[in-house]
Amino acid sequence: MRKDWLPPSLRPVVWLLVWLLVGVALLIRPQQINPIGRPAALPSSSPPSGAVNTWVLEAQGMIGQPKEAPAAHASNLVALPDHPSYSLAAFWFAGSKEARPDVRIAMSLWSRQQQTWTPPVWVVDRHTVGAALGKGILHIGNPVAWLDRQQRLHLFVVGTGLGGWAAARVLHVRQSTAATANSPLPAFEVVGQLPLGWFWNLSHLVRHSPMPLADGGMVLPLHFELGGHYPLFAWFSPDGEFQGLRRLTHIHQALQPAPVAVDGNHWLAYLRTLGPRDKLQVLSSTDAGQHWQLQPELALSQRDSAVASLRLPSGEWMLARNPLERVRTQLVMHHSQDGLNWSPPLMLAEGGSGSEYSYPSLRWSDDRLWVSYTHLRQGIAWQRWRAVPLVKASP
Amino acid sequence: MNILHGLNASLLLPPLALQQLFHAVIWLAVLSWLGVQCLPSYDRRWRWVMCSAAALLVLLVWQSVLPALGMVFQTPSLMTLCACLAVAWSDIKGPSVRLFGNHNHTRLSPWLWFAVVLIGWCLLLDAFGMLPWDIYSLGFEHRMLWLAWWLSGLWITTAYVLSLHDWHAKAATCWLLATGLFVATHAPSGNVWDAWLDPGLWLFAHYQWIKYGLLQRTRSNHS
Numbered sequence: 308m309r310k311d312w313l314p315p316s317l318r319p320v321v322w323l324l325v326w327l328l329v330g331v332a333l334l335i336r337p338q339q340i341n342p343i344g345r346p347a348a349l350p351s352s353s354p355p356s357g358a359v360n361t362w363v364l365e366a367q368g369m370i371g372q373p374k375e376a377p378a379a380h381a382s383n384l385v386a387l388p389d390h391p392s393y394s395l396a397a398f399w400f401a402g403s404k405e406a407r408p409d410v411r412i413a414m415s416l417w418s419r420q421q422q423t424w425t426p427p428v429w430v431v432d433r434h435t436v437g438a439a440l441g442k443g444i445l446h447i448g449n450p451v452a453w454l455d456r457q458q459r460l461h462l463f464v465v466g467t468g469l470g471g472w473a474a475a476r477v478l479h480v481r482q483s484t485a486a487t488a489n490s491p492l493p494a495f496e497v498v499g500q501l502p503l504g505w506f507w508n509l510s511h512l513v514r515h516s517p518m519p520l521a522d523g524g525m526v527l528p529l530h531f532e533l534g535g536h537y538p539l540f541a542w543f544s545p546d547g548e549f550q551g552l553r554r555l556t557h558i559h560q561a562l563q564p565a566p567v568a569v570d571g572n573h574w575l576a577y578l579r580t581l582g583p584r585d586k587l588q589v590l591s592s593t594d595a596g597q598h599w600q601l602q603p604e605l606a607l608s609q610r611d612s613a614v615a616s617l618r619l620p621s622g623e624w625m626l627a628r629n630p631l632e633r634v635r636t637q638l639v640m641h642h643s644q645d646g647l648n649w650s651p652p653l654m655l656a657e658g659g660s661g662s663e664y665s666y667p668s669l670r671w672s673d674d675r676l677w678v679s680y681t682h683l684r685q686g687i688a689w690q691r692w693r694a695v696p697l698v699k700a701s702p
Numbered sequence: 703m704n705i706l707h708g709l710n711a712s713l714l715l716p717p718l719a720l721q722q723l724f725h726a727v728i729w730l731a732v733l734s735w736l737g738v739q740c741l742p743s744y745d746r747r748w749r750w751v752m753c754s755a756a757a758l759l760v761l762l763v764w765q766s767v768l769p770a771l772g773m774v775f776q777t778p779s780l781m782t783l784c785a786c787l788a789v790a791w792s793d794i795k796g797p798s799v800r801l802f803g804n805h806n807h808t809r810l811s812p813w814l815w816f817a818v819v820l821i822g823w824c825l826l827l828d829a830f831g832m833l834p835w836d837i838y839s840l841g842f843e844h845r846m847l848w849l850a851w852w853l854s855g856l857w858i859t860t861a862y863v864l865s866l867h868d869w870h871a872k873a874a875t876c877w878l879l880a881t882g883l884f885v886a887t888h889a890p891s892g893n894v895w896d897a898w899l900d901p902g903l904w905l906f907a908h909y910q911w912i913k914y915g916l917l918q919r920t921r922s923n924h925s
Binding site: 319322326329330332335336338437438439440441442443444445451468469498499500502505506507508509530531532533534537548549550552553554556557559650678700 | 713714715716717718721722725726757766768769770772773774775776825826828829830831832833834835836838839842844847848850854855856864871878879881882885886887892893895896899906
């Protein structure tokens with residue numbers, strides 16, 4: 308008979324020691340302060356000027372498309388205020404068609420000096436990400452970019468397994484090398500996969516730009532879309548570390564939240580809504596994202612198309628959407644003084660039946676409003692708008 | 703060291719190198735266990751050695767196996783890892799070995815499997831947004847770890863004092879070890895629910911519950 312290495316009488320003692328060891332490890336582990344509830348960054352330290360602006364289209368065009376990629380979709384802009392040469396970066400996915408294995412994430416930079424977009428480069432592909440994660444990825448898409456306090460670019464990308472978009476997970480990649488004069492294009496490294504749900508982490512997607520927080524962190528809007536649809540928000544530290552999650556499982560048939568801050572604690576999020584609803588829906592939180600309530604729907608028609616929102620340094624709100632009446636053949640923009648009552652639409656793009664101008668992205672850079680959007684699923688169009696004060700508000 | 707740098711306890715998510723490590727190790731344990739289940743039990747110890755070596759060889763030679771498993775099933779939980787190790791330990795040492803306790807009944811109770819099934823259903827409904835609460839996000843909170851630590855202590859003390867079946871001690875030990883590993887590493891995802899239960903283990907719990915709970919009760923009713 309084999310002799311036991313540990314006499315039975317000692318086993319409870321060993322168990323007790325292990326239990327105490329886990330307790331000590333728990334004690335010395337620094338307790339995280341609840342990251343949810345931190346105030347949002349406001350666009351400007353000065354209050355809204357009260358001036359009503361009119362918006363003038365200053366320039367527009369197409370961002371160069373990689374030659375071997377006839378299809379493009381889901382662009383996202385990020386401002387680079389401290390970069391010596393470039394003021395904006397645009398990311399989008401391109402390949403033979405959406406959700407094809409050859410789809411990759413492309414990037415182009417807006418050169419301040421040359422006033423043009425640099426030739427596009429590939430920055431993320433499914434093979435590199437899959438190899439780094441040790442988990443296979445079938446397709447990637449929907450890049451969302453953010454700049455942390457170390458001026459590193461972070462990209463959040465949807466990666467799918469078996470089952471297409473419904474089996475998507477959100478992947479996090481980060482700039483690994485600082486841009487230099489000789490090598491202005493950033494290289495990216497994989498950080499990991501965001502833990503957003505228990506069931507094999509399935510069916511979580513990202514689309515809209517993050518909302519900045521006062522401490523330099525951000526809130527990343529996400530959504531779940533397998534069967535039901537509901538929005539989620541993930542909190543990140545100023546260095547881009549995942550900190551917490553709020554899943555709005557009580558909100559149904561709504562996805563791709565587009566958050567903006569009214570003030571530090573009062574936030575709004577516009578939603579891409581699904582039928583039978585046909586008006587833009589909006590969520591509100593008065594405690595910096597801890598609790599969210601559905602507000603009365605806005606008087607703007609919209610169904611199943613992405614919206615984009617942005618709060619400008621002037622305090623003004625901007626919103627881009629596809630009106631329901633024209634499906635995705637028309638893309639319009641509105642401005643507002645309170646985020647709830649919106650101006651008549653400004654035309655961004657429109658075309659005939661079957662055309663598509665969709666998935667807008669809004670960004671403020673160099674005192675101009677920049678818009679990018681999907682152009683006929685063949686490329687990414689951009690526009691630059693300038694605010695012209697129209698009427699001074701009465702004192 | 704990338705891993706040591708990433709073991710900074712203030713970070714919620716495990717570093718990528720650690721994720722990869724646990725992904726490989728847990729799948730190796732699961733594949734070994736699957737192999738052992740398929741082999742005749744002529745020698746328990748050599749069964750585990752052979753199956754572990756075979757699984758390791760498969761993962762090394764066919765390098766697409768691990769990414770393919772990860773693509774569909776992600777990384778199994780630390781509880782699955784601990785359960786595989788516990789089964790291997792029992793098999794190698796022989797069925798007579800008890801952790802402690804006076805009874806030799808080591809097969810897990812159908813009630814425990816039922817509890818696992820129930821928790822999994824709650825997490826599944828939560829994932830699909832069918833519950834009014836957000837259960838999964840609780841898995842990022844420190845208090846959940848303290849709760850598990852107290853409950854596992856209470857469980858084992860009760861089992862020891864009342865001389866309950868030995869499966870209590872084994873199950874509580876697995877839970878404590880999975881929790882301890884999570885505290886140390888945050889693996890596999892940074893959320894403690896993913897450390898305690900994965901959908902694969904949950905499906906296996908259904909099988910065990912039906913096999914040893916429902917079917918045996920039906921059999922005994924008819925006998």
